[in-house]
């Protein structure tokens with residue numbers, strides 16, 4: 001159903017207000033507006049396999065639940081097997097008969113990512129979607145085993161290497177990258193991808209890596225289109241997850257009454273992975289609607305910056 005002009009205007013106003021749009025208020029108002037994109041059809045993922053990273057907590061767990069409710073066999077990628085097993089046990093107890101499979105992998109470690117992808121592709125012939133949801137906000141500048149700044153490793157480098165290694169089984173499928181509205185405040189720093197030039201700030205490092213995800217998505221979409229793979233980035237709004245509780249305690253205290261719950265925060269991840277037909281590739285989404293990637297001209301990269309960023313990403317991920 002096409003969205004009436006008034007609905008689009010209210011939605012855009014919520015978006016620009018940030019506080020209203022990103023909270024439970026934004027989601028509740030948008031759902032009530034005419035033209036809210038319909039839910040995926042019940043059972044639409046029956047017989048399909050979906051992989052979710054960061055499945056042991058917050059939005060990742062809720063994404064697993066949402067996909068399982070639509071009939072998918074869900075593969076939970078976790079870095080802590082015991083924590084993952086406990087989460088899978090809780091999901092199974094609440095949803096008897098749900099098909100869940102646990103995989104251990106550290107997304108920041110490219111050797112581990114390649115090992116995981118080989119093992120996964122040897123067992124799963126066809127993957128409908130991968131939701132790259134794993135996220136971190138390192139309190140101090142930290143490097144991955146391959147020497148990449150950790151937020152860039154977890155949010156961008158690891159997911160790209162993993163997707164590339166899974167291309168064969170993902171043919172015709174979908175890639176969903178969970179970004180953040182925080183990326184609106186940052187520009188694409190192709191001149192400093194590893195965050196070595198400025199004093200380190202956790203929120204800045206986090207938001208910069210999330211900007212990279214959004215800016216690289218159209219280029220990744222172009223690359224993977226040859227295999228019929230679509231790419232979507234999204235921001236979930238603000239949700240009261242363990243990640244927010246640990247990394248942003250003051251923000252959480254201030255916003256707690258209006259923070260989304262995990263299920264609300266995972267809504268667009270599940271929708272993008274499941275809805276038919278697949279949403280157009282290379283776009284950025286929030287609350288099931290495509291969003292602008294920059295609100296300020298200063299954060300919109302020029303061609304040369306994007307090309308330089310793409311060249312760096314290709315080099316560190318060994319994309320030929």
Ligand SMILES: NC(=O)c1ccc[n+]([C@@H]2O[C@H](COP(=O)([O-])OP(=O)(O)OC[C@H]3O[C@@H](n4cnc5c(N)ncnc54)[C@H](OP(=O)(O)O)[C@@H]3O)[C@@H](O)[C@H]2O)c1
Pocket residue numbers: 053054055056057058059060077078079080083105106107108109132133134135136154178179180181235236237238239240241242243244265
């Ligand atoms: N909550 C929000 O308001 C919000 C807003 C904007 C964007 N996001 C994004 O949403 C995603 C989920 O966030 P959340 O709030 O649910 O955070 P969370 O509760 O901290 O969950 C993060 C998940 O990522 C996993 N993870 C971290 N590093 C990993 C690694 N190297 N390898 C494998 N898994 C790793 C964690 O594993 P452990 O369980 O072992 O720690 C955990 O399962 C993140 O990408 C985050 O940036 C969240």
